[in-house]
Amino acid sequence: MIFNSVTYLLFLALAVCLFWTLPQRPRLWMILSASLIFYGFWRPEFLIIMLVSAGTDFFVAQRIQASTVDKRRWRWLLVSLSVNFGLLFYFKYLFFVLDNAVATFHFFGYKEVKVPTLSIVLPLGISFYTFQTISYTVDVYRKLIFAERDWVLYGCFVTYFPQLVAGPILRGGELLGQLTAKPCFNLDTFVSGIRRIVYGLFLKVVMADNIAPLVNFGFEQPLANLSALDVLTLAFLFGYQIYFDFAGYSLIAIGSARLMGISFPENFNFPYMATSPREFWRRWHISLSSWIRDYLYLPLLGQPVRARSVDGLAIAVSSGGNGLSPTLALMITWIIMGFWHGANWTFVVWGFLHGVLIVIYRLISPRLAKIPSGIRLVGGWAVTVPIIMLTWIPFRAETVGAALGMYFKLFSPKEWTYLGMRENTYLVTAAIFMLTVTFYVIHQYAYERLRKMQWGSFSMDALFIGGATSLVFVFLRPINQFIYFQF
Amino acid sequence: MVKIKPHLENFAKRAWLSLIAIILGVVLSLALFNMSFVPGETNFEAASTMGAATTDTVGTADGFLIHCLGSRDSERCLEGQRRRAPLTAALWLGNSQIHGVNQLQPGETNASPLLFRSLKKRGIDLLTFSLPNANLQEHYVLFEYLRQRMPLKVLILPVCFDDMREEGLRSPDVTDFLKDSETKRILSETLIGRRLLKSAESGKTTEVGGTNDDTGGIADSIQESVEKSLNVWLGDHSRLWQLRPEIRGWLFYSVLYPARNTLLGITPSSTRRLIPGRYRDNFSAIEAILARAKTADVRVIVYVVPLRGGVQIPYHVAEYATFKSDLELMALKNGATFENLEHLVPDDSWGTKGSTSLKASSEIDFMHFAYPGHRLLAEALDNLVTEAMRNKN
Numbered sequence: 113m114i115f116n117s118v119t120y121l122l123f124l125a126l127a128v129c130l131f132w133t134l135p136q137r138p139r140l141w142m143i144l145s146a147s148l149i150f151y152g153f154w155r156p157e158f159l160i161i162m163l164v165s166a167g168t169d170f171f172v173a174q175r176i177q178a179s180t181v182d183k184r185r186w187r188w189l190l191v192s193l194s195v196n197f198g199l200l201f202y203f204k205y206l207f208f209v210l211d212n213a214v215a216t217f218h219f220f221g222y223k224e225v226k227v228p229t230l231s232i233v234l235p236l237g238i239s240f241y242t243f244q245t246i247s248y249t250v251d252v253y254r255k256l257i258f259a260e261r262d263w264v265l266y267g268c269f270v271t272y273f274p275q276l277v278a279g280p281i282l283r284g285g286e287l288l289g290q291l292t293a294k295p296c297f298n299l300d301t302f303v304s305g306i307r308r309i310v311y312g313l314f315l316k317v318v319m320a321d322n323i324a325p326l327v328n329f330g331f332e333q334p335l336a337n338l339s340a341l342d343v344l345t346l347a348f349l350f351g352y353q354i355y356f357d358f359a360g361y362s363l364i365a366i367g368s369a370r371l372m373g374i375s376f377p378e379n380f381n382f383p384y385m386a387t388s389p390r391e392f393w394r395r396w397h398i399s400l401s402s403w404i405r406d407y408l409y410l411p412l413l414g415q416p417v418r419a420r421s422v423d424g425l426a427i428a429v430s431s432g433g434n435g436l437s438p439t440l441a442l443m444i445t446w447i448i449m450g451f452w453h454g455a456n457w458t459f460v461v462w463g464f465l466h467g468v469l470i471v472i473y474r475l476i477s478p479r480l481a482k483i484p485s486g487i488r489l490v491g492g493w494a495v496t497v498p499i500i501m502l503t504w505i506p507f508r509a510e511t512v513g514a515a516l517g518m519y520f521k522l523f524s525p526k527e528w529t530y531l532g533m534r535e536n537t538y539l540v541t542a543a544i545f546m547l548t549v550t551f552y553v554i555h556q557y558a559y560e561r562l563r564k565m566q567w568g569s570f571s572m573d574a575l576f577i578g579g580a581t582s583l584v585f586v587f588l589r590p591i592n593q594f595i596y597f598q599f
Numbered sequence: 600m601v602k603i604k605p606h607l608e609n610f611a612k613r614a615w616l617s618l619i620a621i622i623l624g625v626v627l628s629l630a631l632f633n634m635s636f637v638p639g640e641t642n643f644e645a646a647s648t649m650g651a652a653t654t655d656t657v658g659t660a661d662g663f664l665i666h667c668l669g670s671r672d673s674e675r676c677l678e679g680q681r682r683r684a685p686l687t688a689a690l691w692l693g694n695s696q697i698h699g700v701n702q703l704q705p706g707e708t709n710a711s712p713l714l715f716r717s718l719k720k721r722g723i724d725l726l727t728f729s730l731p732n733a734n735l736q737e738h739y740v741l742f743e744y745l746r747q748r749m750p751l752k753v754l755i756l757p758v759c760f761d762d763m764r765e766e767g768l769r770s771p772d773v774t775d776f777l778k779d780s781e782t783k784r785i786l787s788e789t790l791i792g793r794r795l796l797k798s799a800e801s802g803k804t805t806e807v808g809g810t811n812d813d814t815g816g817i818a819d820s821i822q823e824s825v826e827k828s829l830n831v832w833l834g835d836h837s838r839l840w841q842l843r844p845e846i847r848g849w850l851f852y853s854v855l856y857p858a859r860n861t862l863l864g865i866t867p868s869s870t871r872r873l874i875p876g877r878y879r880d881n882f883s884a885i886e887a888i889l890a891r892a893k894t895a896d897v898r899v900i901v902y903v904v905p906l907r908g909g910v911q912i913p914y915h916v917a918e919y920a921t922f923k924s925d926l927e928l929m930a931l932k933n934g935a936t937f938e939n940l941e942h943l944v945p946d947d948s949w950g951t952k953g954s955t956s957l958k959a960s961s962e963i964d965f966m967h968f969a970y971p972g973h974r975l976l977a978e979a980l981d982n983l984v985t986e987a988m989r990n991k992n
Contacts, residue, residue, distance in 0.1 A: 114817050118829045153822040299614035306621060329767070332798065337876020532876045534764070539859065569613065570620045578624015582632060585839075586846045590816040590826060 113153040113273075114597075115364045116316050117590040123150065127273075128371045132297060140264045140291065147271035151236070158235040161199060165238075166270040168195040169245040173252040173259035185253060192249040196242040203234050208455035236597055237277035239452060243403055245270055248284040250407055254417070257284045265291055274368035278361055278596040280379045280399035286420065287374070295373040305370030307577060312363030314580040316594070317587040320356035323544070324592055326537050327353050331508055333532065335517045340527035343505070343518045344498070345541050350508045351501040352544050354595050355383065358397065361594045377420070384500070385552050387492035388477070389469040392500055404449055412441040438474075443467045453507070458515060461506040469499065629839065636849055638842050653952055653967040654703040655695065657727075658712030666698060666711045666727040669772030676726050677748050685724035689753035689984060690745055692738045694762055696904055697729040699967040701950035707970035713977035718984060723753065730772060734765035735881040735888075736795055737773045742888050743785050743792075744776040751897050753984055756888065756935075759904040760914050760922050761966070766877045767798065774799050785891075791883040860956040867955075867962050868911050873918040882929065889933035898987045899935035901926060905976065907965045909946040936987050943979055944972035 113120050127146045134142055152159055172192040176185045201209075210227050217225040248269070251257045260266040269287050330338070330346040338346075362379035369376050379398050386392035393401050406417040413436060436444070443464070450463020480488055502522075506515035521527045531538070562568035657666035663679020664672055680688065691697065691711060700709050711727040718725045726749065728741050735758065742754065768774050777783055777799050786792030813830070817823045834841040859865065885901075892899045903923055906912060912919065923939060930937035948971045952964040 113822055117817065117822065117826050118833065119822050119826050122829070153825075154817075154820045156821070299611060299618070303614050303617045303621070307617075310621075332801075333766075333876065334794070334880075337874075337880070339875075530875050531872065532874060534874070539863070566613065566616065570616050573617050573620035574624035574627070576624075577621045578626075578628045581621075581625045582628035585629065586632070586843050586850065589813040589830075590822075591813060593816040 113150045114590045114593060115361060115368075116313060116321075116588060116594075118588065119153070124368055124371070131372045132295070136294065137264075139295075140268055143268045143272065143291070144264055147268070147273040147276060150273035151271065151276060154236050155233070158233075161203070161235050161238070162241055162271065165196055165199055165242055165245050166267065168192060169249045169270075170260070170263055170266050173249050174261070176249065176253050177259040189249060189253045193246065196246050200238060200242050203232055203238055205455045206230070207232060240279050240281055241270060241276060243281050243400075247281070247403060247407060251284050257288070260284070260288060272369075272374075274365040274374075275376065278358070278365075278594055279397075280362060280365065280376050281403050282376065282399070283420065286377070290374045298373065301370050301373060301375075305367040307573070308363045308367030308370065310367075310577050310580050310584060312360045312365075312367060313584045313588065315356040315360030315363065317589070318580075318583045319544075320353050320360060321587065321592050323349060323353040323356065323540070326540060327508070330533060330537065331510075335514065335521075337532050338518065338521060339530050339532045340521045340524065341538075342532045343521050344502070345533070345538055346508075346518075347501040347505050348498075348545065349537070349541050351384070351504045352541075352548070354504065354507075355380070357595045361596065382552050382555075384497055384548060385493065386496055386500070387489045388496055389466065389473050389500065390477075392496065393466075393470070400449075400452075404445055404452075408448060409441060409445040412436050412444060413438060439471055442470060446470070457512045458506040458509055461512055461515060462503060465503045465506070469503070632846060633839060636842065636846055638845055653695075653699040653701045653950075653964065655698045656700055656703065656709050657698055658708060658715060660712075660715065665715050665725065666709075666729070668698065669728075669730055669769075670775035671772065673728070673745075673776075676728075677745075680724055680726055680749055683724055685722070686750060687723045687752045687988075688749040689718060689723050689725045689755065690742070690749065690751055691725060691727040691729075691755040691757075691980075692733070692741055693727070693729040693755075693757045693904075694733045694759055694966075695729065695731040696757070696759065696966050696968075697727060700973060701952070701964055701967045701969045704970065708973070710973040710977040710980070713974060714980050717977065717981045721985065721988070723984065723988070724749075730769070732762060732765050734762050734767070734877075735884040736766070736791065737768055739791065739884040739888050740768060740773050740776050740782070740786065740795065743891065744779055744782045746891075746895060746897070747779075747781060751895070753987060754888070754892055754897050754899045755980055755984070756885070756899055756901050757904045758885065758901060758926055759966075760873075760919055761871060763878050763881045763922065764871060764874050766874075766880060768795060770799075789883075789887045789890075791880060791887055794880075857955055857957045861958055865956070867952075867965055868913050870915055871913050872915055873922070878922075882925065885926070885929055886933070889929065889935055893934055898990075899930070899933075900938065900980070900983045900987055901930040901935050902938040902940045902980075902983070904940065905944040905968065905972065906941045907944075907946070907949045907963065907968075908942060910963060913965055936983060936990075938979075938983055940976070940979055943975055944968045948972035948975070 113123060123146070127142070130142045130146075131139060148159060151162065169192050172188050175188045179185050179188065207227075207230055210230075214225050214227045217223075248257075252259045260269070265288065268291050269282075269284060272287065272291075275282060327346065327350045330342065330349065333342075359380040366376045366378070377399060381395040381398070383392055383395035386395050402418070402420065410417045446463040446467030447460055448463070449466070450459040450461070453459040453462070480492070483491070502519075505518050506512065509515035509518065559572075562572055655668070657664060657668065659665060660679060661683070663682065664675045665679065667673050667676040691714070697711055698709055700707060711725070711729075715725045715727075726745070728745070730737060738756065745751070768777075777786075777796065783796060786796055814823050814826050817826060830840075839846075889899055889901075891897075903926065914922075923941075927937045927939075948968045950964055950967075950969050951961040952967070954960055954962050956962070
């Protein structure tokens, strides 16, 4: 089921009513059934794959916990990883691997080799729920949590509908406890849930969906028609589209859970106000960055892991680990991070670019520390944001060649002398840029002060939520999926 | 009795106030929509291209359309022509300048019925197809589709500098013509044709008034049918819900568009610069039309459209001059007739249109002229067609 629809809003209202009226055990049953219905509304047959992944980890985690022999525990963990990564490989990466293998054969002159015809549909949210179940089993293996014996509760953890399809990716320790605890209705949390859903829908249906046609039209242009300024504009525009789309999704997910008294960690925190590439990854898709940190990056470094979906990937690494060098570990992590997003070399390039940016930042940050903090922050922001935006080019382009072609435009002086798109595209981009900066300034310096004043809070809710809701009312229609659904 | 701690009391009070504020805000803003939006008041497509003072009008002959605005009514035009069974047909492709009449008075019409009648006397049956802001790539598709369905001998091809800034095929008004396999085959013979086909096949088209597929994100899922049923139910029970598509158009054309123009000082006289890539693509389309016409023995009359005089033109002077000379060169190179009708319509035949800014109530219209202008245009084209046919014979 897609969030930006009337169906979801009705479904959510019903689920929330049942949640607060049912006793504990039936409530868990209701969450599990609602989550399966939620998923089945897309393609019911793919429920089986999700249940295979979840069922494997439910069983394996108990085996791991029951065993005291390290080798046996390790073997069980390998079973879980093989099943989950096997599913992920088959549905997401098999065609990519075959296609590249065939291209390699062709390169060496074996032209008769052909890509077999495959009809594989990528199950919705597979990258998210496999990561969630993997983290559960690994956490049991690491003895951070106990294996869950109640399969209904465990099923609720894996399939909990607000975060099933595109996160935030939660750890067992973050959600299982909340699901077992007796919920206590808190009107303030409930209202904040409504607020988040409204803002999330606003970002998706009013902002992201209306930016999408401009982005699509721009990226569909023949390369020869685009100027350097067009490339920069499209990078910004897509950067905003994906931010509004995914942050909108995350806000609706967090808000929906809050209506049931369940707290999710934040997934975004004004990422385009980051003053360095490292800070960007503390602010963008925080739950995935934190997951990658704890299950890939820190293990590669041989350093102790954390156990919460906060702070993201950009952490200062202390020396003394017994693993790979930080730079190598970082680059491997980033390339895998890119590849997680999709089976295309464009995503690998995107991950590689972010890895390089963070390595460069690490190298120059001791020198940057000598610059006065005000200049460092403003200058850092002014440099970081355009660079981060430009890294979105391979993420959105259809091929690496197309992305490189767009990048080359930036280095050709004559490509800066004309405009290749309608004036509205530049105006919309500039307007969004100014609006996001203004909103950040208001949020940082006036929002909390106003919130503390009773009438300030009342007026803000009436004005912003009222205005946003009416726009959501007008624009609410599932014309586009969320971008991250395809991952 | 349980005593609530003061800070908890404040906390609960604040939450209640927030909830009341949200409900109040929602009710007030929806009421505002209800009051400020008058359904059916604005023709959004017309407002975006022609302005409120310009009326679109299409002519008929013997109960059949002789002027169409896209694929939706094309069959009604073609059927009429089939029944009239002419030996020689002419096709006039263009933008809203042809179907839009400024300050239309009762009994007046646009140029196409006038030209239809005068050409009919010479045994030529004219069909006109015009779309707002039509670009030359769209004309190319229309030409290839219609050419096979009429005894075409003359093509009248107006070229407007504004249309050279447009790109892509609109859906469904032009993309529908690509359902014809022969049209697709012919288009695939040129580079620009192949690009247009590729774009259309991958769904890369410009939707009229934004996307019409309200459930595109849930296509082929169980949710699609549920969502559609819910929308129908909500539409049946709420007037405001039913009006949502109109409100969306109103927000863009009556709120955002004028606000943008007012804030940035954009007027009809603001300079519209040439967009190099689109200019090249549209010229490729003109070249493809002219080359095909030559092999198909169709005489082409290319003309620069009438432009309002007496005021500063909304183009960069040098770019506009280059455009005219490029067009002339292209026409002559391909054996077409070229005519610059830029100064054809006198200043007093141009009117004003509803303002597109929040400041003024009306503004000058560069594109659409009144009936006397249409009469002059029809006469000029009649002469050009007669001349072209004479040369051909």
